[in-house]
Amino acid sequence: MSEKIVLHEYADSGNCYKIRLTLAHLGKAYERREYDILKGETRTPEFLGTVNANGRIPVLQVGDRFLPESNAAIFYLAEGSPLIPGDRWDRADMLRWMFFEQYNHEPNVATMRFWKLFVGEENWTDTQKLLAPVKAAAGDAAMKLMDEHLEGRSFFVGDALSLADIALYAYTHVAEDGGFDLKAYPYVKAWCDAVALQPGHVQIGD
């Protein structure tokens, strides 16, 4: 993989952070290209035509090819590294947690963070007002499930850091931005601390 890597991103997004954290663990060099999603910079004709027709970041560019979807991007980058388990069952179990993250966790935990931190409660539409308690409850249910799974475990799959941890860490460790109380999830809290202590770790703001 000697082709140049470019990350098309919005630095505060946890989905973009997953890719930076993976690249940091892999020790890979890359360029960053920042888009202001609040100004619609990922909905321009140029972005839609070249980078991602879905109008979303992050997108991983390798040479002249573009790969949307954060969890697909980190899978591409990490193939052949210890971040993907060598065992077939564990590898599928890692993907299980990554699909859980995109289905049960991100639409609730990340959306609440976006609505509270970037939109601002005073600007919420009626739909957002109606959905906020639904998303808060669903986010809590996701973190409760994580907490129960992590009791007696150091990492989500096997006994080493994998992409499942990176994918779930991205928005979990900043869940308090979205109004969630991490103290209610002691095993999640301990796991967050352990992930942050891994060699090669970088922070979301880095």
Next chain:
Amino acid sequence: MSEKIVLHEYADSGNCYKIRLTLAHLGKAYERREYDILKGETRTPEFLGTVNANGRIPVLQVGDRFLPESNAAIFYLAEGSPLIPGDRWDRADMLRWMFFEQYNHEPNVATMRFWKLFVGEENWTDTQKLLAPVKAAAGDAAMKLMDEHLEGRSFFVGDALSLADIALYAYTHVAEDGGFDLKAYPYVKAWCDAVALQPGHVQIGD
């Protein structure tokens, strides 16, 4: 993989159908165990304690181990088969469409089908009434993106059937149950027909 395979499922669910379709293409024998999700049979203490703490089907059981998340289950089953591309980029691109399916497609296209076909519009809550047009528009946006991608292509990734096609076919080919008009997406329609003509294909009702 000589361990016994059991699919914990609800036959009408597209997520469960993905696994049956993958198993059919692989020619693998398995048992089916049916749960009535409308009667809460996946929320019993026994189901939550043994099969899936997330209270959802499908769950793939291999021997005495359980794997939730349909797209993780089909990845496990298909490893080493032509349903997962051998090329690293194509493999990640396949996962890209599978994550798109769970994030942009299923929560809209599948949810509208569930609300229309199983809940019934006359029983919708105020929240469902408010969200239905939002989900209809988001489902249409997902299928428009698919249609544009499929112009000039036979399958989602490379030139052969992969798990990306199986994952997206499951709810797309029955999208009209959810009020979507497949005639608006001619390349999607042609791709649906092509997927159904593949050797080894089974139907959702089988």
